[in-house]
Amino acid sequence: MIKKAFPVLGLSIFASMLGVGIVAPLLPLYAEKMGATGIWIGMIFAGFSISRTVVMPIAGKISDRKGRKLFLGIGLFLYAIVSLGYIWAGDVFQLTLVRFVQGVAAGMVIPIAQAYVGDLSPKEEEGKWQGYFNAAFFSGFGFGPLMGGALTDHFGMNLAFISMGALNILGFILVIFLLPEPETKMTKGPITPSFRKMGTSNVIKGLLGFRLAFSIGRGTFAGFLPIFAGMYISLTATKIGILIAANILVMSLLQPLGGALADKLNRNVLVVTGSIANIAFLALIPSGKSFLDLLGICLLGSLGGSISMPAASAMIVEEGRRFGMGSTMALFGMVFSMGMGIGPLLGGTIVDVLNIGAVFYFGAFMGMLGTAILLFYVGNR
DSSP states (O other): OHHHHHHHHHHHHHHHHHHHHHTTTTHHHHHHHTTOOHHHHHHHHHHHHHHHHHHHHHHHHHHHHHOSHHHHHHHHHHHHHHHTHHHHOOSHHHHHHHHHHHHHHHTTTHHHHHHHHHHHOOTTOHHHHHHHHHHHHHHHHHHHHHHHHHHHHHHOHHHHHHHHHHHHHHHHHHHHHHOOOOOOHHHHOSOOOOHHHHTTOHHHHHHHHHHHHHHHHHHHHHHHHHHIIIIISOOOHHHHHHHHHHHHHHHHHHHHHHHHHHTTSOHHHHHHHHHHHHHHHHHHGGGOOSHHHHHHHHHHHHHHHHHHHHHHHHHHHHHHHHHOHHHHHHHHHHHHHHHHHHHHHHHHHHHHHSOHHHHHHHHHHHHHHHHHHHHHHHTTO
16 A cells, blocks of 8 residues: 555655745744844744644644544645745744744644554565655755745745745645545554553664754754854855755655665664764864855765664654554654754854854764664664
């Protein structure tokens, strides 16, 4: 069934993330034009992640019992409507509110879609299908900054926000009319989703610690690379979009290869290897003095993500079969959202107290901490 369902699911996620990616290089600059300080920029990013974090475990657990399709449809539709709120927002408080509501919608989309793929993935092919899912996710998010930068430079930010809403409506239509509801183990009832039971798994504890630290680093990158590149190297919105797109698109292209490796090699080793590359990527950003410098550094980050992410996702799918796929994916996504919120929030404080370069060193340190946690819990697995 997965070969029939995945093209529809992958295309809908691609369309949705293309819309989300459009605003990635624009939001910090948009907020700064409203007079946002480093702390407010952190709050704008954190608001999205906080609301998504709250919604994810609720949506995941209910989807294990009631099905996935409803949550995907509602989330995509709400995402599309709230996208127009960026045009309405007139100050940093209203912009933060829009991001908060959009985080609610996001909490019903990505972890549920990933659980859908996990439900249908054959054993020993978890890495393969998670790699394909990650490729659809990141390719949409990667092309988005290119579109966002170009649209802003030529037509203004409002058209970029409208485009985000239209693309999420497309994803909604694909899900509602073309995606079947999977018959999951949860609907048959042999497993009771329990977050408490998940706490007994060293694999889950290790992966959650790694995921939290990794996402804190990604949060600093997403929140402050546009400012670093724009203010300190004087790059245009288009070039900033290219940097973010290059990092994400190359990572998306390599996801299927990373997934194939995750089905053949030791997944723990792959996660650690990719994490080391990601640590180096964040630590090198402050040394970038030109567009080409930052482009090379961003490509190093792409390599790290393409090695670690499919392997980590495949390990989570294995645990999802024990504890409930929707609940497990939601917990995995929830921790990622927490990190994406904590990273910009702490990063904003670091920028105001120290300087913008220190933000990326902080992200690299968190990557080292997350790798140590993973090795502590699952190093001998």
